[in-house]
Amino acid sequence: HRVCGRFSEFHNRRRKHLEEIALEKAKAEQGQMNLEQIKLERVKAELELARLRSESNSENKNENSGENDKKESIESLDSLIKSIRTLTVKLPNRPEGFSYFFSSLERAFISKNVPEKFKAEILLNLLGEKASNVITYIKDDELGDYSKVKAIVLREFEPTPQVSLENFRKAQRQANETYMQFASRLTTSVGIII
Numbered sequence: 001h002r003v004c005g006r007f008s009e010f011h012n013r014r015r016k017h018l019e020e021i022a023l024e025k026a027k028a029e030q031g032q033m034n035l036e037q038i039k040l041e042r043v044k045a046e047l048e049l050a051r052l053r054s055e056s057n058s059e060n061k062n063e064n065s066g067e068n069d070k071k072e073s074i075e076s077l078d079s080l081i082k083s084i085r086t087l088t089v090k091l092p093n094r095p096e097g098f099s100y101f102f103s104s105l106e107r108a109f110i111s112k113n114v115p116e117k118f119k120a121e122i123l124l125n126l127l128g129e130k131a132s133n134v135i136t137y138i139k140d141d142e143l144g145d146y147s148k149v150k151a152i153v154l155r156e157f158e159p160t161p162q163v164s165l166e167n168f169r170k171a172q173r174q175a176n177e178t179y180m181q182f183a184s185r186l187t188t189s190v191g192i193i194i
Contacts, residue, residue: 077118081125084108091126095159100185102150119146127153 087108092101105126109119120143124131134153142148159167173182 077121080112080114080118081122083112084114084122085126087111088126091128091130095157095163098154098157102154116146117144120144120149123149123153130157 084105087104089101089104092098105123108114109122114122123146124135124143127134134149134156137152137156138149142152168186171182171186173179177185
């Protein structure tokens with residue numbers, strides 16, 4: 001009995017010791033899990049804070065963007081006018097030159113990817129003093145419509161059929177010009193379709 005009692009006592013102590021170890025291990029694991037949970041919550045909070053800061057910054061930008069957009073729009077329009085003026089042939093003195101002018105202008109618009117909303121304003125700017133004649137014929141709601149402004153300009157400065165016929169008869173191929181170049185020049189300057 002004595003041996004059995006000692007064995008039983010030893011077994012009970014051992015079992016208690018193992019239970020204590022298991023309990024400590026469980027507490028440590030629970031503490032580790034709590035620590036991981038706390039870290040996860042902290043990361044979530046930091047992400048939420050970053051998201052809120054981002055939204056706040058975008059709202060601030062949107063509030064200030066109205067002023068900046070107007071300023072940038074004016075600056076971009078000015079730079080577009082300068083670059084279009086550089087790419088376009090000189091404003092013609094004679095009515096028959098407007099076809100060539102518009103051909104050049106529209107190629108420059110394509111080259112610079114000019115938004116439709118700026119085209120009429122750029123055209124009026126390029127016309128300079130001649131725009132005062134044209135503006136009297138343009139209604140307020142048509143000022144932003146490039147095709148209507150162009151039609152009015154062409155109508156205002158359109159050569160008479162007699163002048164066009166005379167220009168066609170006088171036209172000659174230049175020595176350094178190919179027939180294709182001559183046909184292109186004839187098409188744009190006289191306004192005929194070949």
